[in-house]
Amino acid sequence: MNAALELIGVTKRFGDFTAVNDLTFSLAPGKILGFLGPNGAGKTTSVRMMLSILQPDTGSIRILGHDARKVRERVGYLPEERGLYKRMRADAAIAYIGTLKGMKRPDAFARARKLLDDFGLGAFARVRIEGLSKGMAQKVQLLAAEVHDPEFLILDEPFSGLDPVNQMELETFIRSLAARGKTILFSTHTMQHAERLSNRLVVMVKGGKQFEGTLEEARALLPHRARIGADRALAFLANVAGVAKIVPPNEGQPLWEIELKEGADGRALLAAVFEAGAELSHFDVAPPSLQEIFVSLVERANR
Amino acid sequence: MNRTYLIARQEFIKYITRRGFFISLLVFPLWIVLAVFVPRWMAGTLPERAFTIVDRAGGYEAVLRETLDRNLARRQLQALSDYAYAQADMKAFKRVHPDLTAMLFKPDSETSLKQFRAGGGVKPVLAALAPYRKPAAPPFTAPPPRFVAVAAPAPLREASPATFDAVAGDYLNGDRHQDLAPRWHKLSAIVLIPKDFGAGSATARFLSSSNGNADLVDSLQQALTSALRLQAARKLVPNDTAGAESLDVSADVETNDPTRSSDKRQAMAQTVADYLPVALAFLLFIVSMMNASVLLQGVIEEKSTRMIEVLLSCAAPRQILIGKLVGVIAVSLVTILAWGLMLLMLALFAGHDAIAMVTSAISAVLGVSLLPLILVYFLCQILIYGAIFLAIGSMAASLADAQALLGPAMLFLILPNLLIGGILQDPSGDVARYVSWIPIYTPFLMLVRLPSHPPAIELAATAVFSVATTAAMIWMVGRIFERNVLTTERPPTFGALLRRAVGR
Numbered sequence: 007m008n009a010a011l012e013l014i015g016v017t018k019r020f021g022d023f024t025a026v027n028d029l030t031f032s033l034a035p036g037k038i039l040g041f042l043g044p045n046g047a048g049k050t051t052s053v054r055m056m057l058s059i060l061q062p063d064t065g066s067i068r069i070l071g072h073d074a075r076k077v078r079e080r081v082g083y084l085p086e087e088r089g090l091y092k093r094m095r096a097d098a099a100i101a102y103i104g105t106l107k108g109m110k111r112p113d114a115f116a117r118a119r120k121l122l123d124d125f126g127l128g129a130f131a132r133v134r135i136e137g138l139s140k141g142m143a144q145k146v147q148l149l150a151a152e153v154h155d156p157e158f159l160i161l162d163e164p165f166s167g168l169d170p171v172n173q174m175e176l177e178t179f180i181r182s183l184a185a186r187g188k189t190i191l192f193s194t195h196t197m198q199h200a201e202r203l204s205n206r207l208v209v210m211v212k213g214g215k216q217f218e219g220t221l222e223e224a225r226a227l228l229p230h231r232a233r234i235g236a237d238r239a240l241a242f243l244a245n246v247a248g249v250a251k252i253v254p255p256n257e258g259q260p261l262w263e264i265e266l267k268e269g270a271d272g273r274a275l276l277a278a279v280f281e282a283g284a285e286l287s288h289f290d291v292a293p294p295s296l297q298e299i300f301v302s303l304v305e306r307a308n309r
Numbered sequence: 310m311n312r313t314y315l316i317a318r319q320e321f322i323k324y325i326t327r328r329g330f331f332i333s334l335l336v337f338p339l340w341i342v343l344a345v346f347v348p349r350w351m352a353g354t355l356p357e358r359a360f361t362i363v364d365r366a367g368g369y370e371a372v373l374r375e376t377l378d379r380n381l382a383r384r385q386l387q388a389l390s391d392y393a394y395a396q397a398d399m400k401a402f403k404r405v406h407p408d409l410t411a412m413l414f415k416p417d418s419e420t421s422l423k424q425f426r427a428g429g430g431v432k433p434v435l436a437a438l439a440p441y442r443k444p445a446a447p448p449f450t451a452p453p454p455r456f457v458a459v460a461a462p463a464p465l466r467e468a469s470p471a472t473f474d475a476v477a478g479d480y481l482n483g484d485r486h487q488d489l490a491p492r493w494h495k496l497s498a499i500v501l502i503p504k505d506f507g508a509g510s511a512t513a514r515f516l517s518s519s520n521g522n523a524d525l526v527d528s529l530q531q532a533l534t535s536a537l538r539l540q541a542a543r544k545l546v547p548n549d550t551a552g553a554e555s556l557d558v559s560a561d562v563e564t565n566d567p568t569r570s571s572d573k574r575q576a577m578a579q580t581v582a583d584y585l586p587v588a589l590a591f592l593l594f595i596v597s598m599m600n601a602s603v604l605l606q607g608v609i610e611e612k613s614t615r616m617i618e619v620l621l622s623c624a625a626p627r628q629i630l631i632g633k634l635v636g637v638i639a640v641s642l643v644t645i646l647a648w649g650l651m652l653l654m655l656a657l658f659a660g661h662d663a664i665a666m667v668t669s670a671i672s673a674v675l676g677v678s679l680l681p682l683i684l685v686y687f688l689c690q691i692l693i694y695g696a697i698f699l700a701i702g703s704m705a706a707s708l709a710d711a712q713a714l715l716g717p718a719m720l721f722l723i724l725p726n727l728l729i730g731g732i733l734q735d736p737s738g739d740v741a742r743y744v745s746w747i748p749i750y751t752p753f754l755m756l757v758r759l760p761s762h763p764p765a766i767e768l769a770a771t772a773v774f775s776v777a778t779t780a781a782m783i784w785m786v787g788r789i790f791e792r793n794v795l796t797t798e799r800p801p802t803f804g805a806l807l808r809r810a811v812g813r
Contacts, residue, residue: 083619091323
């Protein structure tokens with residue numbers, strides 16, 4: 007099946023500054039892509055090009071198999087800030103975007119009210135956006151992006167400003183959208199969301215793509231880490247086969263961190279600890295977190 | 310639904326539901342009311358002021374008094390004419406008193422003034438009008454004299470040149486008033502005609518303790534000038550020569566337009582139709598400045614909340630730009646319509662025979678052959694102002710940025726207003742014709758010049774030029790809008806702006 011999103015060699019310059027450099031990646035229909043990168047990495051410029059708000063200097067972008075300008079009505083967009091008119095009522099704000107996306111006005115209002123009801127905001131349908139809490143306004147914004155039932159959704163920092171409960175609700179909603187066959191690209195600085203939601207990840211640094219792949223593929227970029235708590239110092243583990251690096255605990259912290267070489271597991275470590283007669287209080291071996299992978303990628307690109 | 314229409318509709322609703330919109334709707338009629346009634350009220354409450362003439366040359370005091378009497382009679386005749394046409398059945402009155410009707414129809418003319426004074430002033434005219442007054446007509450209140458000439462007190466008359474100013478000062482600041490009539494506590498002004506006035510370099514002096522006597526100074530200067538001319542003419546003609554008395558004449562210049570109706574109401578309607586374009590030009594400026602600045606703030610707000618990105622993900626930049634401009638046009642038209650209705654209601658409230666007058670004025674306006682042209686100029690100017698403000702809004706990341714850009718822009722935008730005085734005086738002159746071809750000023754200045762009936766070729770050419778300028782402005786601003794509306798960087802330099810506007 008054709009990719010829902012396909013960028014090939016996309017470059018965008020503003021004067022002498024190259025905001026996005028030769029970006030290529032794709033996303034299959036019905037998948038969720040976490041679009042990651044530090045501030046200034048070129049994510050927003052890339053998103054704007056995907057939305058055809060900006061045009062690339064070179065390269066091509068196809069959404070749902072077409073030029074982005076031709077499928078505006080099939081794409082939904084949630085900007086990072088509250089992209090709503092403060093004095094509009096919640097249902098009118100959602101319906102307005104629906105009409106701009108091609109819906110008939112009565113249909114847009116009916117759908118807006120249904121979405122608000124479904125999200126427990128039915129009582130706030132006639133409240134102005136400026137009268138809603140930040141979390142509510144964010145939900146209304148999300149519903150405005152979804153009101154016209156788009157096949158492709160671009161969500162820029164959708165979790166920004168939400169409390170943990172609302173973040174979990176939003177995660178559930180995004181999964182439900184994907185379950186209905188919608189393709190979703192979202193950007194975030196919170197790696198836990200990306201870890202939990204993404205089928206694929208793209209990490210950008212300084213305008214260029216540093217990684218594209220699944221979470222598993224990302225985890226393969228860094229070695230596993232063991233964390234060990236014991237009643238004595240564990241510096242002797244540096245001599246164990248398969249250990250790349252040992253990081254002693256900071257003051258007040260109980261756990262030693264041992265970075266393993268590729269292919270090594272924790273059994274040799276465990277054996278060495280017991281051989282030394284140490285009493286264990288904690289032992290785990292885990293793949294690197296996305297946070298660690300992200301930081302590593304950014305540091306590598308900045309070197 | 311068409312996205313441009315949807316954006317225009319949203320912009321329209323956004324602006325007309327703002328509290329500020331309703332306030333601005335109310336402020337303008339309030340301003341008109343204040344502009345009309347405050348001067349009248351102030352004139353009605355101004356105290357009469359006393360002045361005196363120390364005529365050491367002889368013969369001038371009578372001339373000055375005559376001038377003041379004449380000025381007062383002119384004001385009274387004007388007030389009487391306004392009163393008669395508002396509060397009496399003039400058609401019936403005309404059948405019985407055709408001469409008085411003619412006099413009241415043209416209160417500005419010298420003939421009418423002579424007739425009024427010769428007939429005994431206000432009282433006889435009021436008596437003639439009495440049977441024809443409308444049932445609820447209020448009584449007529451004649452304007453009081455602003456200045457009363459009192460006899461010069463002896464100390465002033467007898468003061469030597471060395472002591473005159475000191476004595477005059479005592480009367481002007483009220484230290485000495487015992488020898489004035491009891492109602493006067495001081496003199497507001499003193500006119501000194503020196504002994505050798507008119508003979509050489511001696512000049513009349515006007516001594517006053519306040520600044521509010523400009524009209525008195527003007528009247529006295531005119532009267533003295535007339536008197537000097539008359540004296541000079543009389544020296545050329547011996548007094549016993551037949552017709553020597555006829556040297557004291559004044560020209561009766563009647564401003565007349567042969568195309569005008571002799572019916573006062575129709576004449577008023579024609580005047581309304583004539584000055585509609587000028588009024589529209591000024592209203593246009595006020596409305597444009599009001600609404601275009603809201604447009605500018607709206608764009609900055611959309612940039613800061615990234616609503617503009619949502620719009621751009623739904624519609625092309627030019628659809629957004631044109632939608633916003635159409636929205637502003639609609640708001641401007643509604644504003645002007647609302648003001649018109651409010652002014653009509655005010656006129657009705659004021660008790661004048663407004664409905665018939667306004668009806669005939671509207672029919673005259675609708676019959677104006679230039680109405681399509683007026684609309685073209687009007688719409689072009691709103692679009693030009695709106696486009697300029699949109700360009701500024703799209704370049705500014707904050708209101709502070711916008712204000713920095715607005716300063717120089719406003720200097721350009723208000724320039725035609727500074728030229729209005731000269732253009733109204735000579736609407737067909739070289740200056741008026743040349744500046745009418747400065748692109749962004751054309752619609753505004755042509756509206757101002759329309760009552761002077763510029764040549765058809767000039768009207769057609771400037772209309773085409775206005776449309777072309779407007780289209781070019783929208784095209785260039787479209788480029789600026791598209792390029793800048795997403796940026797939060799500093800506004801471009803003027804050179805960079807021009808390059809972007811023309812696409813290089």
